[in-house]
């Protein structure tokens with residue numbers, strides 16, 4: 001390079017920066033705080049669902065790729081006027097669909113702090129972020145009564161927690177070195193077989209698919225009348241597969257199924273896993289934090305015997321998305337499964353310690369954000385005693401819902417609530433009478449009509465906007481499903497939800513009913 005070139009290159013550098021003036025950051029920060037405070041304040045009175053279709057929303061925000069600078073003020077204003085009003089109000093007290101939890105306000109601000117700190121909580125020397133994550137994982141283990149020596153990792157949510165745990169289970173239980181050989185599930189008579197409940201969350205078969213177990217090698221175990229794993233059927237299926245030379249390797253039990261909140265008989269499943277030398281995994285994504293309630297904790301007895309657990313702080317710990325957690329009892333197994341030993345990752349950047357907690361060795365992600373901060377702040381702000389009361393309150397609200405339904409003549413409950421989920425349907429009084437007195441063919445016709453009727457209620461609910469529940473199928477029945485993982489929902493909301501479902505149901509019935 002000549003001296004002349006050097007000058008030319010130096011002339012090309014104009015010291016451009018993305019840095020903002022501190023006063024500008026402060027101003028925009030204050031405006032953002034105001035925006036969020038308004039959002040939380042108006043939660044109860046705002047529409048639950050956006051008014052616009054996806055096409056309309058896309059049109060509203062469309063612009064060509066920005067070429068030039070815009071002011072932060074202008075961008076924030078656009079966010080306020082165009083983006084924020086068209087949100088699904090997760091956290092609205094009458095949004096009881098799926099398992100959507102109302103995130104803690106402090107959790108939202110913690111995410112802002114975490115982003116500003118911009119830690120990459122994978123590599124050694126991630127400093128305090130690693131220490132906070134380790135502490136939070138210890139707290140989670142303590143809450144559910146799990147082995148304090150177990151290893152753990154914060155992940156995006158239940159799907160990733162289950163996938164991570166099942167990867168460990170597969171590698172540790174394979175009779176060959178999966179890391180070297182890859183999966184060989186075409187050995188037919190030696191295939192590794194996974195046992196799950198018929199009520200298992202779809203992310204588990206998805207994990208089996210990703211892991212090369214193959215969905216043909218999943219056994220769906222029957223459930224009892226409470227939709228809990230039938231342990232006799234589980235044992236029968238394992239024995240049958242063993243007889244055929246297959247390799248049963250893992251049972252996934254649920255501590256709070258997504259459909260009804262059922263908790264599988266964890267102790268009995270742990271016994272079966274011990275007897276047949278199977279990995280015992282518990283998907284406690286939803287129900288795990290029921291352990292915060294001393295009243296509910298005994299329902300989870302046996303979870304401490306699990307080889308691995310998936311549990312979601314972004315469900316019943318009310319942490320804003322994304323926050324999942326995976327725990328593995330044998331603390332060396334995660335590393336044995338995931339550590340790949342790349343030199344460029346493992347350079348220790350900490351000047352004062354060479355303790356090696358490289359979270360990238362524990363799971364799939366390398367770059368990871370500082371998820372632990374929002375969990376740490378929320379647990380400290382409320383304390384586990386208040387958390388326990390809130391969880392009890394959610395469960396009592398659903399029991400209250402069930403009691404109200406059972407007093408009516410135009411609804412029926414389909415399950416007894418175990419945690420904070422109720423499945424029910426609108427069943428007009430005269431139809432119930434007709435159903436009781438009718439022949440089996442007529443009963444069938446009424447049942448089909450009830451499915452159509454309740455499906456229509458869900459569609460009308462979306463247009464109506466005052467409440468939002470989700471739905472599922474139990475057996476052949478289409479049912480409405482309410483799940484309270486929400487610290488804003490009150491008794492009044494529950495009464496209002498039932499009244500609105502009745503109002504919508506009566507209208508749908510008038511519209512749809514034909515003589516049987």
Ligand SMILES: Cc1ncc(COP(=O)(O)O)c(C=O)c1O
Nearest residue numbers: 099157158159201257258285286
């Ligand atoms: C029992 C259960 N497992 C796993 C999941 C998946 O969790 P995530 O949505 O956080 O990936 C859910 C989600 O509702 C669930 O209810």
